[in-house]
Amino acid sequence: MSMSGTILYLDGVSVAFDGFRAINDLSLVLDRGEMRAIIGPNGAGKTTMMDIVTGKTRPDSGEVFFDGQIDLTRHDEAEIAMMGIGRKFQKPTVFENHTVEDNLLLSLKGQRSIFPALFYRSSAADRRRIDDILGVIRLGARRNEPAAGLSHGQKQWLEIGMLLAQDPKLLLVDEPVAGMTDAETFETARLLKDIAETHSVIVVEHDMHFVRELGVKVTCLHEGSVLSEGTLDFVSSDERVVEVYLGR
């Protein structure tokens, strides 16, 4: 399989914890500009797969390449983040006492510490960038309000915005709609589709209504490797997927 044109290329990846293979000969390829939904039962290896991509966990074997040529197994977490892989964890971790705008300003690429960022006078280019991100995350009207006042869903969007501020090429988004209202869930699918116009995205999610809204290729993981892959209709009618996941 050719790596050129891929943003992420995993081939034959395995990792074991105390002899238990959490990832087992996993191969997964994401094209540049693609958005992919990853589904699968608890313990399937979704989080571990993202830990491997972000350098938090080193695989025992297999190849992990980013952007067609960068061997991620040779880099640590900080280097991988700098190279353009951004990860959003399930629980939002915004700075509650700071405004929406300051949260974004703090995350702009190059900002390393909270104090210089807060006293730093943003340039016109930074402000334009923040305007753009506020538009994408549907929070333009809330820019001067403390993040503490946002709903759970809006905090998730703000954190996605903070990720965008770091200008990643690939975004890994873990269960973004857990705990959201139906309206927020629907809007999150639209928001991620907007982002996917200019970024590659992997979304891990259990909410099948949301995955359907995304309308992208789906990979179902099970026991550390790919069980089924294709359109949601294809994957969800796969008997093995029904048996281990959807039918439960």
Ligand SMILES: Nc1ncnc2c1ncn2[C@@H]1O[C@H](COP(=O)(O)OP(=O)(O)OP(=O)(O)O)[C@@H](O)[C@H]1O
């Ligand atoms: N650091 C670790 N040490 C030992 N076992 C681990 C470690 N990390 C993950 N595992 C095990 O590896 C398996 C895969 O876990 P992982 O968290 O990747 O699954 P998941 O698909 O993300 O599940 P969920 O949907 O519940 O988040 C699980 O059986 C888990 O207990």
